[in-house]
Every structure is written in C-alpha cells, then in structure tokens.
Amino acid sequence: MGGASHAYKEMAFLKRLKKEYMELKKSPPPGVVLDDSVLENNITNWIIHISGAEGTLYSGEQFKLNIKFNDKYPFDSPQVTFIKPYLPVHPHVYSNGHICLSILDRDWSPALNVSSICLSILSMLSSCTQKVKPDDDSMYMRFAPSNPKKTTWVFHDDSV
Amino acid sequence: MAEIEEEDFMYDYEESDDEEDEDEEGDFVSDGLLREDSVPSGSKLKAEWQTLSPDQLSKKMFEIVDDVNAVFQLPTPHVRILLTACKWDKEKLMERYYAGDQEALFREAHLIHPKKRNPNPVIVVRAQSTSTCGAAASSKQEYICDICMMSYSTDHMMGLECGHLFCRPCWNNYLTVMVMSQGRAQTLSCPATSCDIVVDEATVLELLTDGEVRKKYQYLITNSFVQDHPLLKWCPSPGCCNALLASNNVEHEPVSCSCGHSFCFKCSRDPHEPILCTYLSKWLKKCDDDSETSNWIHVNTKECPKCSATIEKNGGCNHMICCNNSCKAEFCWVCLGPWEPHGTSWYNCNRYNESDAKSARDAQMGSRAALERYLFYCNRYMNHLRSSKMEAKLYEMVHEKMKELQQLGMSWVEIQFMKKAVDVLCLCRQTLMYTYVFAYYLKKNNHMLIFEDNQSDLEIATELLSEYLEREITSVSLDQLKIQVQDKSKYCEARRKVLLEHVYEGYDQDFWDFTEL
Numbered sequence: 001m002g003g004a005s006h007a008y009k010e011m012a013f014l015k016r017l018k019k020e021y022m023e024l025k026k027s028p029p030p031g032v033v034l035d036d037s038v039l040e041n042n043i044t045n046w047i048i049h050i051s052g053a054e055g056t057l058y059s060g061e062q063f064k065l066n067i068k069f070n071d072k073y074p075f076d077s078p079q080v081t082f083i084k085p086y087l088p089v090h091p092h093v094y095s096n097g098h099i100c101l102s103i104l105d106r107d108w109s110p111a112l113n114v115s116s117i118c119l120s121i122l123s124m125l126s127s128c129t130q131k132v133k134p135d136d137d138s139m140y141m142r143f144a145p146s147n148p149k150k151t152t153w154v155f156h157d158d159s160v
Numbered sequence: 161m162a163e164i165e166e167e168d169f170m171y172d173y174e175e176s177d178d179e180e181d182e183d184e185e186g187d188f189v190s191d192g193l194l195r196e197d198s199v200p201s202g203s204k205l206k207a208e209w210q211t212l213s214p215d216q217l218s219k220k221m222f223e224i225v226d227d228v229n230a231v232f233q234l235p236t237p238h239v240r241i242l243l244t245a246c247k248w249d250k251e252k253l254m255e256r257y258y259a260g261d262q263e264a265l266f267r268e269a270h271l272i273h274p275k276k277r278n279p280n281p282v283i284v285v286r287a288q289s290t291s292t293c294g295a296a297a298s299s300k301q302e303y304i305c306d307i308c309m310m311s312y313s314t315d316h317m318m319g320l321e322c323g324h325l326f327c328r329p330c331w332n333n334y335l336t337v338m339v340m341s342q343g344r345a346q347t348l349s350c351p352a353t354s355c356d357i358v359v360d361e362a363t364v365l366e367l368l369t370d371g372e373v374r375k376k377y378q379y380l381i382t383n384s385f386v387q388d389h390p391l392l393k394w395c396p397s398p399g400c401c402n403a404l405l406a407s408n409n410v411e412h413e414p415v416s417c418s419c420g421h422s423f424c425f426k427c428s429r430d431p432h433e434p435i436l437c438t439y440l441s442k443w444l445k446k447c448d449d450d451s452e453t454s455n456w457i458h459v460n461t462k463e464c465p466k467c468s469a470t471i472e473k474n475g476g477c478n479h480m481i482c483c484n485n486s487c488k489a490e491f492c493w494v495c496l497g498p499w500e501p502h503g504t505s506w507y508n509c510n511r512y513n514e515s516d517a518k519s520a521r522d523a524q525m526g527s528r529a530a531l532e533r534y535l536f537y538c539n540r541y542m543n544h545l546r547s548s549k550m551e552a553k554l555y556e557m558v559h560e561k562m563k564e565l566q567q568l569g570m571s572w573v574e575i576q577f578m579k580k581a582v583d584v585l586c587l588c589r590q591t592l593m594y595t596y597v598f599a600y601y602l603k604k605n606n607h608m609l610i611f612e613d614n615q616s617d618l619e620i621a622t623e624l625l626s627e628y629l630e631r632e633i634t635s636v637s638l639d640q641l642k643i644q645v646q647d648k649s650k651y652c653e654a655r656r657k658v659l660l661e662h663v664y665e666g667y668d669q670d671f672w673d674f675t676e677l
C-alpha cells in the first residue's frame with residue numbers, strides 16, 4: 001500500500017469513529033446511551049448502556065456493552081460483548097458476555113455501524129420469549145477464546 | 161443511481177470461434193502436451209494429462225465460463241459460482257438449468273435468481289443517510305460515503321447494479337480485507353448491509369490497487385477452480401505453480417508435471433505404485449501410530465551381527481561390511497545374515513515365512529503374531545525408505561563416477577547410461593518399498609505367491625544394479641562396465657514392469673484378497 005492510501009485509511013478510520021460518536025451522542029436510538037466518561041481516553045474502546053424495552057421480558061433492566069474497534073474497522077467487525085455482571089439472561093448471550101449474532105460475524109458489512117449494532121441487540125432482546133441461558137453455555141465457557149471474533153459461530157435461529 | 165452498462169457485468173472474452181472445443185479429446189492432442197510416456201508405468205489404464213501454467217489455467221476456466229455464458233447470458237461470477245456448484249461439469253449445469261428447478265440451483269449456489277431479484281434494493285444503513293440511492297445524481301453533487309463518512313463527488317463513487325454507492329478507497333479497502341484476511345474471492349458481494357449482489361472480477365480488478373492483493377485474488381479464483389474441478393490437481397512440488405488436467409480415466413496412476421515432479425493424481429503424494437491410495441493412507445497412519453513403540457525403534461537400529469558395533473548405512477546397497485577394522489564382517493542389512501549366500505542365490509529375505517508365522521500364532525497370542533507380521537513388512541518398507549532418502553547422495557556419487565569416466569575417455573553422451581541406471585534404480589526401489597505395503601494388506605492366495613516371486617526377482621535385480629553402480633570403476637574394463645550396467649538396468653525395468661502388470665491385472669480381474677480396512 002502506498003503512503004497516500006495509508007493516510008486515507010487512518011483518516012477514514014478516525015473520521016468515521018468520530019462521526020459515529022457525535023451522532024450517537026446527539027441522537028441515540030431509544031434505550032441506548034453512550035458512556036463518554038470512558039471514551040475520553042481511548043476512541044477505540046466504547047462502553048454503551050442499553051435498557052430493555054418496555055413491554056418485553058427485559059423491561060426495566062440495564063445492561064452494559066463493550067465495543068472494541070481494530071484498525072480495520074469498519075471493514076472488519078468490532079468486538080462486541082456484554083460486560084459482566086450487566087448481561088441479560090438470553091439464549092444467545094453466554095455467561096462471559098459473548099453474543100451469538102450473525103451481523104457481528106458472518107453478516108458484518110462495513111455499512112453497518114454502532115447504532116445498527118445496538119438496534120440489532122435490542123431487537124434480539126425484545127423478540128426473546130424465554131429468559132434462558134444458551135444450551136451450550138457451560139461447554140462454551142470451558143473452551144471460549146477471550147475474543148468472541150475467534151469463535152466459529154453457528155447461527156441456528158435468527159428469530160430469537 | 162450510477163449508470164452501469166450491462167457490458168460491465170459480462171466478461172468480454174473475445175476469442176476466435178475456432179477455439180471452441182466440444183470434445184476434450186481433440187483438445188488434448190492438439191495442445192501437443194501429452195506426456196503419457198514420461199512415467200514408466202505398469203498400469204493398463206493409460207491416463208492422459210497435460211500441464212497447465214497459471215495463464216493456461218485461467219484461460220481454461222474462462223473457456224468453460226464463456227461456453228456456458230454463450231447460452232445463459234449471466235454475469236461471469238454467477239456462472240462461475242453455478243459451475244462450482246456443479247463441479248465444473250458444464251453439461252450437468254446446462255441440464256439442471258433447463259430441465260430442473262432453476263431456483264433450487266441458484267439457492268444451492270447461494271445466489272439470487274436474476275429474475276427474482278428485488279428491483280429496488282433497500283439501503284438499511286441509516287435512516288438519514290446522505291448517500292441516497294436511486295436518485296438521479298447530478299455530477300456536481302457531493303456524496304457522503306457511508307463507510308468512511310467522507311464526502312466525494314459522484315465520479316469518486318462506485319456502485320453495482322443494486323445502486324449502493326461507496327467511495328473508491330472504501331471499495332478498495334473492503335475488497336482488500338475480504339481477499340487478504342478472509343480469503344474470499346468467489347463470493348464477494350456489495351458492502352451494503354444484506355446486499356448480496358456479487359462483484360464481478362472485472363470490477364474487482366478495477367477497484368483493487370495493490371499488486372499483492374490482485375495476485376491473491378486471482379490465485380483464490382483459480383485455486384477454487386482447481387480444487388472443485390475433479391480432473392484438475394495442483395502440482396505438489398514446492399514452488400511450482402502448474403496444475404495438471406487429466407483425462408477422464410485417471411485413477412491412482414502417477415502423473416508428471418512439466419517441472420519434472422511426478423505424483424499420484426488422486427492423493428498428490430509421491431507415486432506409490434502398486435499400492436492404492438486408501439491402503440497407503442492406512443499404512444502411513446499405522447507407521448505413525450507405532451512410531452513411538454520400542455518395537456519400531458528396534459526396526460530402525462542395527463548392530464553388526466558379529467561384533468555388535470553400531471552400523472551406519474551410508475549407501476543404498478544391502479551388502480554391508482562392518483566398519484570395525486578388526487571385524488569387517490560382510491552381511492545383509494535386511495536380514496543381518498551373512499552376505500555370502502546373497503551374492504549368488506538370493507537369500508529368502510523378502511518373504512515372510514507364513515508357516516513360521518502360523519506356528520508363532522499357535523504358540524503365542526494372536527496380537528503377538530500380528531505384530532511380528534507387521535514388523536516384518538515394516539522392516540523392509542523402512543529399509544527402502546531409508547535408501548530413497550539417500551537418493552541425492554547416490555546421484556552425487558554417480559555424478560562423480562561419470563566425471564571419472566569422462567576423464568578415462570568416454571564422451572558425455574556415452575556416459576549417460578549411468579544417469580539412466582540411477583533413475584531406474586530409484587524407481588525400482590520406490591516400487592519395491594510400496595510392494596511391502598501391498599503385501600502387508602494382502603491375504604494369501606496363489607496370486608500372492610506369484611507376486612512374491614516377482615517381488616523377490618525385482619529385489620535381486622535392483623540389488624545387483626545398485627552394486628554395479630557402487631563398484632570401483634577400475635575393477636572392470638569400461639566397455640564391460642557399460643554393458644553390465646545397461647543390461648542390469650534393462651533387466652530391472654523389465655522385472656518392475658512384470659510385477660506391476662501382474663498387480664494391475666489383479667485389480668482389473670479382482671483376484672487380490674485384501675484384509676479389511
């Protein structure tokens with residue numbers, strides 16, 4: 001890669017993160033709050049508060065998401081996990097905070113962003129009909145890598 | 161929406177019509193690349209093959225794509241993906257396309273049927289997206305790229321038939337990550353969320369700027385062609401970029417690349433006649449599993465039978481002379497028996513004595529007998545394996561001898577018989593090595609007795625040839641040496657041919673009884 005394209009990359013990466021940050025602060029989707037006290041130090045590590053939507057199983061509950069970006073963002077998906085102990089009991093959320101969601105992995109697209117990730121996670125929570133842990137939770141806990149992006153996910157059921 | 165001419169999606173390979181090859185047969189002959197005689201083979205099924213350079217390979221791929229496309233009129237990547245789903249069998253694809261369920265075919269290939277495609281794709285990026293799609297764009301208008309959030313004029317934006325526009329640097333970045341980190345090339349789609357419009361290679365190559373990435377992309381495309389096409393194989397030789405295209409009847413026969421490397425077409429390992437690939441895999445696994453046991457170590461270390469000095473085998477010949485000056489015992493490496501009886505009549509060294517084994521079985525537990533039987537064949541196999549690992553040294557030694565012969569007045573052309581003899585020697589040893597694997601899985605019958613005789617004959621002939629090659633040049637006259645070496649190597653070739661033909665006859669007529677895998 002030439003110097004020009006390297007400069008573009010760095011600029012595009014920062015510009016995009018800053019723009020997303022501004023937009024999320026200015027007009028966040030309902031139930032999503034950006035915790036910018038943490039953000040001051042590190043633009044690549046975000047913490048987001050999520051509130052369960054009214055009229056769903058998670059109504060009144062508060063959760064915390066950690067989003068980490070690598071320098072390939074947005075071409076590579078960010079690493080998204082729930083922060084213990086602020087994690088929902090949900091068939092697609094493992095006890096270590098890892099989330100089995102196809103847009104975070106196979107179906108990631110650079111045109112997606114933090115806002116769409118939060119909306120997908122909220123909708124994943126809203127459509128849940130039974131508060132249970134994943135079937136393979138205890139098995140996964142034993143072998144899970146610390147980075148969920150290193151897990152080979154099988155997305156059985158996108159409707160839950 | 162960015163106007164995209166239909167031609168952009170069609171691969172425009174304007175080749176003269178005379179290139180059309182309805183029959184592969186004709187193609188094979190006309191290329192003049194037939195190499196059926198380059199590997200001496202006892203096989204009756206004569207496979208034909210040709211070496212394809214990377215350029216010829218992609219030409220071949222586009223020929224097939226174009227053939228199909230002449231009928232289908234679809235974007236090139238779609239045709240390629242459909243062909244992949246049908247293992248590059250264009251007749252099968254045509255048949256499924258016209259006779260079968262087209263939708264199922266497209267679904268299987270993870271494509272959307274062109275007629276079923278949503279004419280107004282929805283951009284799911286963001287509600288207030290600035291990069292509107294579908295709107296008539298004036299060229300002065302500035303767009304904000306949804307990926308990098310930077311604004312560009314229209315001519316810096318690019319989109320496919322779906323109308324999702326992104327800036328060129330973002331396209332380049334996106335494709336680079338897909339190709340380099342994810343190894344994807346065949347199924348690259350538009351970066352917009354849930355948009356599965358496939359990016360054709362003309363567009364990919366136009367957008368990718370880095371030479372390395374373009375190279376990787378092209379490699380991934382041809383690699384999937386080679387891997388999915390049942391009659392194509394990469395040459396396994398390190399550093400060789402050729403692939404081999406075989407005719408239909410290729411089975412386990414060895415083929416050879418124009419780079420000089422020979423290999424088994426089916427499993428890509430070194431040629432392993434006469435044993436079949438499945439039995440060889442089984443054997444190699446067994447050797448691996450047993451390699452830690454002390455029994456196996458016992459097979460690999462030897463001591464002089466007379467003085468117990470550790471023996472280092474430094475040539476291919478089985479005729480050993482102990483290096484302990486006060487001992488100098490002459491013996492056979494394989495059976496450790498005295499060498500003398502080997503010199504004139506071959507010692508019964510290649511044959512596992514079934515009656516001895518039977519009494520051993522009666523006297524001891526079955527597993528013990530099985531182990532002994534295994535060790536017997538393993539011992540002989542390892543012996544040849546060891547020799548084959550010293551091939552380079554052997555060639556070096558013979559090269560020295562050839563220089564010596566040249567100094568003694570023979571011409572360069574004249575001394576080539578030495579090189580030829582080493583080729584034959586190595587080939588015979590390789591075959592012999594695998595005959596022990598073959599024999600290990602064989603159940604005793606009359607044909608096996610014939611096989612063992614053939615094996616024994618080839619062992620004797622090969623051992624003699626090896627001795628002649630290692631002999632001091634001064635010990636015989638030059639003409640005599642040449643005649644002897646040539647005679648011995650011709651005899652070896654003949655014995656090898658007899659052995660292989662018998663084995664293949666058995667495969668054809670089904671007279672071998674193998675132990676179950």
Ligand SMILES: [Zn+2]
Pocket residue numbers: 281320322323324350351352355356357
């Ligand atoms: Zn699109």
Ligand SMILES: [Zn+2]
Pocket residue numbers: 305306307308309310326327328329330331
């Ligand atoms: Zn861009």
Ligand SMILES: [Zn+2]
Pocket residue numbers: 395396397400401402417418419420421
């Ligand atoms: Zn090669």
Ligand SMILES: [Zn+2]
Pocket residue numbers: 412424425426427428429432436437
């Ligand atoms: Zn094979």
